[in-house]
Amino acid sequence: MELVVVVDCSDLDRSATFWCGVLGYRAEPNSSGRYRSLTPLDGPGPEVLLQRVAESKVAKNRVHLDLRVPDFAAETARVVAPGARRITDDPVREDGWTWHVLADPDGNEFCVLQPPGRAPQS
Incomplete structure (x- = not known):
C-alpha cells in the first residue's frame, strides 16, 4: 500500500510552488493539465497529488x-x-x-x- 494525499486546488503551478516550499518537496512535470505530483526531495514521505478542480472550497476540510x-x-x-x-x-x-x-x-x-x-x- 502507498499513501498519497490529494489536495484540491484551482491553479496547479501556484499550489505546487506553495506546497513544495512548505514541505520541501519537488514538483514532477505537469503532463495532464489536471494533476501535479509532489514528492519529497530527500528520503521517504507520502506523495502529495494536486488536483485541479473548478469549484471553490466552501466548507471546513474533513482531512x-x-x-x-x-x-x-x-x-x-x-x-x-x-x-x-x-x-x-x-x-x-x-x-x-x-x-x-x-x-x-x-x-x-x-x-x-x-x-x-x-x-x-x-
Whole structure:
C-alpha cells in the first residue's frame, strides 16, 4: 500500500510552488493539465497529488495536514511568507500542544503545531 494525499486546488503551478516550499518537496512535470505530483526531495514521505478542480472550497476540510515543528513561531512565519493565511488569531493550546490553523492559497486548512514538552513560541 502507498499513501498519497490529494489536495484540491484551482491553479496547479501556484499550489505546487506553495506546497513544495512548505514541505520541501519537488514538483514532477505537469503532463495532464489536471494533476501535479509532489514528492519529497530527500528520503521517504507520502506523495502529495494536486488536483485541479473548478469549484471553490466552501466548507471546513474533513482531512487536513499537520506540520509538527520544533520552532512554532519560525515555522508559522515561514509558511505565511509564501501565501498561507492564518485562520486562528492566537495560538490554540490543548493538552500541551500549541498550534495555528492556516489555509493554503486555495483555502485548504492545515495546522502548524508544536508538540508537548517544548516551550511554545508565539
